[in-house]
Amino acid sequence: MMALALSAFGTGCSDGSETTVEGDGADPLVGIGREVTVPISAVTTTVLEYGAEPRAALRPEVAPGVTQQVTLRTDHHIEQQINAQAVRDFSPPAITIPLTAQAGDDDIELTLGTVTSPDPALAKALLPADGSRAGFDISELGAITALRLAPKPATSDAARAALEQAFYQAVYQSITFPDEPVGVGAVWTVRQQVSGSVPLDQVTTATLTHREGSLLTIRLNVVQTPKTTVWQLPNQAGQLEIVDYLMHGAGDITVDLGLPLPVSGSVEVGGNQTYRDPNSAVTLRQTLRTQVQWGA
Template sequence: MPIEAVTTTITDPGAEPRSPLRRAYEIGTTQQVTLSTDHHIEQQINNQALRDISPPGMTIPLTAQAGREGIDLTLGNVSSPDPALAKALLPADGSQVGFDVNELGAITALKLNPKPATSDTARAALEQSFYQAVYQSIAFPEDAVGVGAVWTVRQQVSGSVPLEQVTTATLTARDGNLCTIELNVVQTPKSTVWHLPNEAGQLEIVDYLMHGTGTITVDLGLPLPVSGSVQVGGNQTYRDPRSAVTLHQTLRTEVQWGA
């Protein structure tokens, strides 16, 4: 599954000394890391009661290995606080995932190869989690930077509501290959309508505000972030022009990396 290309622009190169931020791992380098995702959705139709329609969160242990064109991932025992999803995820142990990565660290494609016994429910949950991780990852600037550097990353986010995502990254610390980067994320719709799933029609976008922040720590000698989290949330309001029904949603998505 291809991922939309990114455009990076430096707004402040930071302090001297400056050097390019580039992944420096050798082919075959391995890393153990855990990816956790949580997606919270509250929904209200007109004046009806507020409903929590959040999908279950997931914790995904990963073994990452640097390949020639990207990063190969092997899933460990994926868990979820939802008993039904946790049971459905059991056959996914050992499934393969891949990230194609360019020279600036941007992910250009996502590959999912679940074990054959993995159910459609588990496959969809894994796909959603990895999409969240991909779009909350960070690309590096092309030119050399130092501590205090600020750059923006623009990217189109595919989905039922196409978005333009602008991430402002600040290099707050660097010790050799270890870099700490603060992130500020803003998402705005590129369309005035939301195309509902399964060709169920479309709704007008009345209001859409999504913003997030986070901090990640990256070791340039390893394929994936070693720690950190990014949380993006906000409010969305939609209207059905045929019936004047109004749908209001409050969303919050968190992607977390850790040992």
């Protein structure tokens, strides 16, 4: 089951000049006009509280062939400041992706509808992506183990990048169910490494706040911490020291164990990051906020 979206972004500079580099929480996909499959890092779940009786194992129970209409909306905000210069906004436009999901034996096939954006240029660039396909490989416990993307050949690089970013934001905040039976009030953690230019340890704490049959409401609390003290910039542009890195967020999602994707929900993750160039006096500060919404 997918939950929310979350990504890592960075900014680098050298000798006082400014270069902005954005990432999507994972290595970019390659290949135009063909499907590309990318494995997703494994997750580990740990039950902290088992919740009230009655308790039962939480498992996706999606019959092959079941379809679902749902909309994914992602909105990422990024501001950065270099030393005492003015704060600049590098936020990419939000996008809204109507999806038709069809369940397979152990995967979910997605067909994109007309993707929209409040940015006129990006909205126009996204039009040829109508009918593009994507997919997820799913484990028994609901973890996404692989992402597949196959944009239409006419999809531009800008539109393709926006779609990749949106799906990575969703995938890397996917929720995995615990292996043990649990009841309402149960709390478990999902640990996963988020790959990218700055590898991150991500811990999502999930609380089952309500259950009515197969319909579950889950509260999410997300914390990310870097696995390294430096960021190796792309294209051999050097490295930046990570002075501080705080990313945290929360939200609620509603999932139906009989449907492929979340029914509704919204989670927002944000924080501040500070990087320093060890060869100069340049310091970069970022304020980030990412929101992912699922709905009709």
